[in-house]
Amino acid sequence: MFWTALTLQLGYNATLVTIGATLLGIAAGVTGTFLYLRKRALVSDAISHATLPGVGIAFMLMVMLGGDGRALPGLLLGAAVSSWIGLLCVSWLTRFTRLSEDAAIGAVLSVFFGFGIVLLTVIQTMGAGRAAGLEGFLLGSTAGMLFNDALVIAGGGALTLLAVLILRRPMTLLAFDPEYAASRGVNVGRMDLAIMALALAVTVIGLKVVGLILIVAMLIIPPVTARFWTERTDHMVLISGLCGGLAAWVGASLSAVAPAMPTGPIIVLSSFGLFILSLLLAPNRGVLAVYLRHVRFQRRVHMRQGLLALAQGQPIYEAFTVRLLKRAGLAHADGVPTDDGRARAAKALRDEKRWELVRADQAFESAAALYDGLRDIETVLTGDQISEIDQRIGGPQGVTS
Amino acid sequence: MSLELAANMGAAPKAEIPTESPLAIRGLTVSYGQKPVVFSVDMTVEEGSMTAIIGPNGAGKSTLLKAALGIVSPLAGQALVFGKPLKAARHRIAYVPQRASVDWDFPTRVIDVVLMGLYRELGLLRRIRPQHMEKARACLERVGMTDFADRQIGQLSGGQQQRVFLARALAQEADLYLLDEPFAGVDAATEKAIIDVLKSLRSEGKTVVAVHHDLTTVRSYFDRVFLINTRKVAEGAVDEAFTPDMLNQTYGGRLATGQIDQLELAG
Structure with missing residues (x-):
């Protein structure tokens, strides 16, 4: 009907x-x-x-x-x-x-x-x-x-x-x-x-x-x-x-x-139905998308903090961070890093150093604008640029992943 | 006061207005409510120059620009653009408003904003064609924002937003550029990008007038200044008009002497 x-x-x-x-x-x-x-x-x-x-x-x-x-x-x-x-x-x-x-x-x-x-x-x-x-x-x-x-x-x-x-x-x-x-x-x-x-x-x-x-x-x-x-x-x-x-x-x-049923109110309710669907499901601006983005971002923050803590030998107090690291195979349940975790942690720490230089250097201005404390440096700079920075830092070369 | 007002209202003899000036203002008075913000101001902008409009907060700097553009209507006085009434010469002016005057969550991309500069060319109904996109891209290139063409404007930093506004003005291919605090709250890279564009405009023979806040850069950026505090205080080449004496008059002693000393002023 x-x-x-x-x-x-x-x-x-x-x-x-x-x-x-x-x-x-x-x-x-x-x-x-x-x-x-x-x-x-x-x-x-x-x-x-x-x-x-x-x-x-x-x-x-x-x-x-x-x-x-x-x-x-x-x-x-x-x-x-x-x-x-x-x-x-x-x-x-x-x-x-x-x-x-x-x-x-x-x-x-x-x-x-x-x-x-x-x-x-x-x-x-x-x-x-x-x-x-x-x-x-x-x-x-x-x-x-x-x-x-x-x-x-x-x-x-x-x-x-x-x-x-x-x-x-x-x-x-x-x-x-x-x-x-x-x-x-x-x-x-x-x-x-x-x-x-x-x-x-x-x-x-x-x-x-x-x-x-x-x-x-x-x-x-x-x-x-x-x-x-x-x-x-x-x-x-x-x-x-x-x-x-x-x-x-x-x-x-x-x-x-x-x-x-009166036509007007039914039309308004149908319109409202479309609105609710959009509110929940729209990509980017929808509630669900915003929530997922937030969760993903939170994970990145915890992961990064966890890696930096590992690299500096500091204890990790947040259970969520430990859980994330463990799930990624980077640490054991007691917070002790695996070999993989140790490598990633060293890389994270090195990235911090690299970022520091990038942000201090006017020549890298557009790259520095993308700094958020989380990003892997190779998503922003080319391999050549990274090795140039590494040369300035000194120490062991070629730590890229 | 009222006598003076009467004397100034419409009393500016027309013959005095130099017709070759890109922007000539005579006896301009604008008020918000009962309070005059700009009072009986004369201004003559020299063709091919870069002029900084300088004055304390609330001195009527932005209002002066807006009145010249017909955005606010003056109580008295008139403005001629290249010797013609505004209506006949509007297409020769490009305006860069303050960044804060706009809702940046508006559903529009960077390239769309620049295309707005082409609306006169496009008219009401003409479709946007590849050559228009080309032109808009070229304007973005000039301000170093090519990579951002498809971004939503809300994702830009303040400096980038300012550069997009400048690109929109460039798309108009005007002869006179009026900018309202183009350097307010922007990063160093943007400031450099903007001043480079403005200087290249000047070298093409265009005229630039900007409301400017940073007294330390006046000397290196501009060749002329216009000092205003509701009334005009001084107007002329930087060397003549940008003096401690005039600044003190403009700011009414609100600048510390130390501040003025740092400006390496002439006189």
Whole structure:
């Protein structure tokens, strides 16, 4: 059943929802990357909550004009206008008052949302034109999605992606180094607004599917997930779009199978699943990788210390060190070195001496930069260089391994 | 104070600005809040020179550069770049900001940072082609960072990060280079690499202006100085302007006499 949903064979409406949600997920992941890199992720929360009064007012206007209060384009237009006002409030407050951005976000978010809820209540008591659909904008409702709605989402998503494609370079420049960007003629204020406007576009087109409370998750979780996998901005944008699209696709399919489940929250949970996987398993930045690296490093430190202690005939007090040496066949359980251990220890001590010279000599500057007290010297210098240093040290030659 | 302010605001006669100077600033005042950080400053940078901007902490050195670049907007005054308004000559300036102004955990590689210097050439949509990579590599080579091209920038030492910033500026192929404390907190090898590049720029006829902290190296690195403590104190060739008297004025007696003696100053 779940498979039929994933492969878009679960009927017209479910297919529509899945495709719409996937496009939205891709657009949100891509756009959210720049929001995240500019460290403005939370602004999207203000943007999304500020849509609600617009939805209410648009509904009232459309009813007053004798139309259908629930026409999606009209509602989204209202949402866009009021969240744009909310966004301007946030940037005005941070620029011209001493309020910090988080305080401004908190203030705008709650006031706009509160106003929106009041409007929705008023609409309900008006009894004019069934207002039942409007609460759907809080958590998203895909049950009654129409073809035209899907078209709006697809078109909006495509336009947003196009805008990101055009603005990717100035946006990257701004996010990495705003002052340098300004020196290159990027209008920082306007480009910041452009990033926000893109987030706003995603928010507005995502209202129907995910709802305003959870749309933030679609903007933030995919880039955070993508960050685990790459050290390049361009790759991060792609991976983030992929994660967003995948999560939306899986989430929409799941909720198609279990219609009682709301689409938005399921999509967010799928996205979170990808995040957890990345957090744990990603190479380099993942928790597991970091832990393994730490353990390996700790072993190297103990091994080195142990060898140096052996070389200088000092007793080793740490049981862990002795265990490591024993496992490597370098020492007996009582800490007495084997022949192999004695040779390695002598080499370690000699390396210390060599490093000392390398670090004191300007000619070896780039090699000296790699000194960490653990490295074998032949990983940094050539055989010729080592013998040159050995000549300076004097004593027996040719101790290399 | 207010009278003086009024007299200086926009009062700089335009005819006085030498149009051939790479950077000419007249009557520049910048304030953060109610406190002027740079007050009615005039500056004329000589083409093909290396100028050190010198002054105590908070004297407005960085702000002066940022105002010249349009990064902060001045309350009063103007700056001309090669005789033209900034907008028309921006492509002729390359800026090297302070290293600390950037988040080094940003997902980008060394080569990507240098490629940012080519964004004007690339425009919004053009693809990065082999010749662009070639150019970026050549800039890295000039600062001795070729081996690090594919590293994530967070893995670099402070000095290496500074060199990457310089490489990015080189990629712009500008005529005027403005550097904000390029030697702050860098290792000896980096300092040498940077000064070598700057001197080679000068020998190509480019102009270099750098905010500089280390008074002991002024004489060997630069040929002109600009002393500032909110107001301009002195400007000119090192031999004329870098004097104990002027330094005392600039630092307001915060330099010990012993310190000044060590500088082998003229005058």
